[in-house]
Amino acid sequence: MGHAARTRLAPADAASVAEAAALLRAGGLVAFPTETVYGLGADAASGTAVARIYAAKGRPSFNPLIAHVGSLADARREGVFNAAALTLARAFWPGPLTLVVPAAPGCSVCDLARAGLPSLALRVPSSRIALALLALAERPIAAPSANRSGRVSPTLAEHVMADLDGRIDFVLDGGAAEVGVESTIVSCLEAEPLLLRPGGITRGAIEAALGRPLRAADPGDADGEAPLAPGQLASHYAPRAALRLNAAQPLAGEAALDFGHQFWRSGDGLRLDLSPDGDPIEAAANLFGYLRRLDASGAAVIAVAPIPREGLGEAIMDRLTRAAAPRG
Ligand code: TXA
Ligand code: MG
Numbered sequence: 001m002g003h004a005a006r007t008r009l010a011p012a013d014a015a016s017v018a019e020a021a022a023l024l025r026a027g028g029l030v031a032f033p034t035e036t037v038y039g040l041g042a043d044a045a046s047g048t049a050v051a052r053i054y055a056a057k058g059r060p061s062f063n064p065l066i067a068h069v070g071s072l073a074d075a076r077r078e079g080v081f082n083a084a085a086l087t088l089a090r091a092f093w094p095g096p097l098t099l100v101v102p103a104a105p106g107c108s109v110c111d112l113a114r115a116g117l118p119s120l121a122l123r124v125p126s127s128r129i130a131l132a133l134l135a136l137a138e139r140p141i142a143a144p145s146a147n148r149s150g151r152v153s154p155t156l157a158e159h160v161m162a163d164l165d166g167r168i169d170f171v172l173d174g175g176a177a178e179v180g181v182e183s184t185i186v187s188c189l190e191a192e193p194l195l196l197r198p199g200g201i202t203r204g205a206i207e208a209a210l211g212r213p214l215r216a217a218d219p220g221d222a223d224g225e226a227p228l229a230p231g232q233l234a235s236h237y238a239p240r241a242a243l244r245l246n247a248a249q250p251l252a253g254e255a256a257l258d259f260g261h262q263f264w265r266s267g268d269g270l271r272l273d274l275s276p277d278g279d280p281i282e283a284a285a286n287l288f289g290y291l292r293r294l295d296a297s298g299a300a301v302i303a304v305a306p307i308p309r310e311g312l313g314e315a316i317m318d319r320l321t322r323a324a325a326p327r328g
Contacts, residue, residue, distance in 0.1 A: 007165045012129045012174040021136030023169050031146040031160045032077035033174035034125040036096045036182050036200050037153040038160050039143030045108040047285025056167040061318045064115040065142040066098050070134040076124045078107050085188035091209035096200025100187040102273040113142040115287035116237030128262035129174040155180050239295040247303035255299035262305040270297040280312035
C-alpha cells in the first residue's frame with residue numbers, strides 16, 4: 001500500500017466496513033468515526049503503516065498514539081492492568097476513556113506507535129462502526145485524530161476529506177461524532193491514576209468510579225497534539241549512549257545509525273541502516289527499535305548519518321535531536 005493517490009469516501013455500511021478492515025489488514029490508512037472524533041487508523045503492529053499516519057498528518061514529531069481495541073480482553077493482551085486501570089476500564093469501556101498502562105510482554109503495538117515508550121495508550125471506543133471495524137480487523141488499530149497537524153479534530157467525514165483527501169486510502173462516513181472532543185486520558189502506570197488529558201469522560205465521573213480524587217498533570221494544549229506535561233516528555237525513550245548527529249563516517253569504537261547507505265567506513269561497532277534505499281517511511285518504522293539495539297550493543301557513542309529534513313525526515317530529526325540533547 002503506497003501513498004494513496006485517491007481517497008475513497010463511502011457510507012459506513014457493512015460492505016464498506018469490511019473493505020476498510022481489509023485495507024487496514026493490508027497496511028492501509030483508514031479514517032473512521034469514533035464517538036469522540038474521527039480517527040486516522042492503521043495496523044498498530046506495523047511500523048510502516050504507522051509511519052504513514054505521521055506522514056499523512058504532516059506531524060513534525062512522533063507522539064505516541066492510542067491503540068484502539070474491541071474489548072477489555074483484547075486490551076489485556078497488550079497492556080498490564082493494575083487495580084485502578086481495571087476499575088476504570090470496567091466502568092467506562094466501551095467509551096471515551098483512554099488508559100495508559102505498561103506494555104505487556106506479548107504487546108503487538110509497534111515501537112513507533114508507542115514512540116519507543118515501555119507503556120501504551122489503549123481505548124475501547126463505543127461507536128458501533130468503530131467496534132465493527134475492530135472486530136473485522138482483528139488487531140489493535142493505532143489512530144490519532146484524522147486531521148492535518150495543527151488543525152482541529154474532525155467530527156464529520158467532510159472535515160477528514162478537507163484535510164486528508166489524496167493522503168489516505170479510505171474514509172468511512174458514519175455521520176457526526178457525537179461527543180465531539182477527544183477521549184479523557186488517564187495514566188495507570190502507578191497505583192494512583194493521573195489525569196493526562198481532560199476529555200469525553202469527566203473528572204467527576206472518574207473520581208466517582210475510583211472512590212477517590214484523581215491526580216492531574218499539566219493540561220497541555222487543547223488539541224492534545226503537544227506533549228501534555230514536561231514529565232511526559234522526559235519519559236520519552238532516551239538512549240543511554242550519546243548521539244553524534246550528521247556524522248560523515250563512524251569513528252573507531254562508535255556504533256552507527258546509517259540512512260541510505262552513506263557510511264562506507266566501518267566503525268567496528270554495530271551498524272544499522274534505517275533505510276538502505278533512503279525511504280523516510282521505512283526509516284521512521286525502524287527508528288526506535290534500531291536506537292534500542294544500538295544502545296544495547298554497549299557503545300558509548302552512536303554516529304548518526306545525515307537525514308534530510310523532508311517529509312517524515314523532520315520528525316525523525318526532531319526525535320534524534322531530542323535524544324542527542326544533554327540530559328541532567
Ligand atoms: O478520542 C480520542 O482519543 C481520539 C480518537 C480517534 O480515539 N484519538 C486521539 O489520539 O485523540 P491522539 O493521537 O490525537 O492523542 C493521543 C494522546 C497524545 O496526546 C499522546 O501524547 C497520548 O495520547 N499518549 C499516547 N500514548 C501515551 C503514553 N504511553 N504515555 C502518555 N501519553 C500517551
Ligand atoms: Mg489530535
